[in-house]
Amino acid sequence: MHHHDDAPPPQDPDAFWDGFYRAKDQVWSGNPNxxxxxxIENLNPGTALELGCGEGADAVWxxxxxxxxxxxxxxxxxLERAASHARDAGVGDLVTWIQADLAAWALNTPESGPGYDLVCAxxxxxxxELPRDAILQRAVAAVAPRGRLLVVGHQDFPPWGRHPAPDPALxxxxxxxxxxxxxxxxxxxxTxxxxxRTVEGPEGQQAVVHDNVLLARRGV
Ligand SMILES: C[S@@+](CC[C@H](N)C(=O)[O-])C[C@H]1O[C@@H](n2cnc3c(N)ncnc32)[C@H](O)[C@@H]1O
Structure with a gap:
């Protein structure tokens, strides 16, 4: 995801992201990452928690x-789009959607459960504003024994993206x-x-960016 304006970031994450999604009928491809x-495709299914699930393509997959x-x-x-995507795919009963600011997400809330077989972001x-490290620490704590944490993230952004590459914060x-x-x-x-990954810019120009992927499994 890339932002082309030079305006300072808005302060209210809730309003920012609702506005971001409202600006288009569909923002993401609808295909799983x-x-x-x-x-994950070769793992036995269990319980999964996805943080920042957006329009739900990964949760539905x-x-x-x-x-x-x-x-x-x-x-x-x-989340409304995600829920209708899940219903269309016939898996509405398998997914629970929770609207929450992860910055305020605490593990002693009902949705945290006894620990998930997979926690992914x-x-x-x-x-x-997004306290990513603190959120991912709580994600670690939400993994059940023998469960896994998967984090896929940007390693760098293309020249036209909002971050110069390489970004030491990533x-x-x-x-x-x-x-x-x-x-x-x-x-x-x-892992x-x-x-x-090759990405295309606003003028059709191409660049290679990198995604980092971390898969870790908790012991007993
Ligand atoms: C870059 S998008 C990625 C969406 C989706 N995971 C994907 O890969 O297409 C980041 C997502 O995180 C959500 N998000 C950002 N800040 C958040 C916060 N504080 N709490 C919960 N979700 C947040 C946004 O609404 C958005 O859906």
């Missing part, structure tokens, strides 16, 4: 594979694993990679 598919999914996002506009980035998968304490005993790092 290729790295989510690559990392998980549900179609038998996962029981909770999708959280700050934007009720996005794909492109949990925001031009509005950790590599290995740096993120260390920041989250996953290099400690009890977690197995299954920590940067994957190139």
């Amino acid at each position: 290729a790295l989510l598919v690559r990392e 998980l549900a179609r594979r038998g996962w029981q999914v909770t999708g959280m996002d700050i934007s009720s506009v996005a 794909q492109y949990l980035h925001s031009p509005a 950790p590599t998968a290995i740096e993120l694993a260390a920041a989250l304490g996953l290099d400690a005993l009890g977690w197995e790092i299954e 920590a990679e940067a994957i190139p």
